[in-house]
Amino acid sequence: GIQVEQSPPDLILQEGANSTLRCNFSDSVNNLQWFHQNPWGQLINLFYIPSGTKQNGRLSATTVATERYSLLYISSSQTTDSGVYFCAVLDNYGQNFVFGPGTRLSVLP
């Protein structure tokens, strides 16, 4: 099945810094989504981005489907950005979403 990797596994930032999180996937996909898992364990949908670029406030994402990667940019990070960021892809059979292992982000005040 499709493999999804994320890097870095852990990231520690000072408040106000910028960061880039990466998601690589091993095969062509119909969908890619980014999620933020907050300290309570809830999955917050950030972006639905099978290709192209989207922006939402301080967050933006780019997916280059032909090269099988996606990037999540966080600018001017805040302590509330802390948590785990997951990318998930829907394989071409459309049967299930495969999650990456996540990037754990800690933003220090």
Place this chain on the structure above:
Amino acid sequence: EPEVTQTPSHQVTQMGQEVILRCVPISNHLYFYWYRQILGQKVEFLVSFYNNEISEKSEIFDDQFSVERPDGSNFTLKIRSTKLEDSAMYFCASHRELEAFFGQGTRLTVV
């Protein structure tokens, strides 16, 4: 904005008991999923459901588990004879087109 709703948010159960986790997917969605996340680990696929039947299931989804869409709106995950290792966050998801919407999860604690 429509959302996927899961109940309860947290459930504590005795080992060996049966639990039913409930989900209300978005009303016009056609595909439904259950995922599991053991604390600190990956989000793992359990089962997908389409057209009132299971379309795919993982190795985790053994005879201990079952899913049902009893009334056209609810989507349930039943875990029989719970074990300590079933303690996890369980997520329900649904989609119609390609974008999936996940519920807020049910934290199951087996004691």
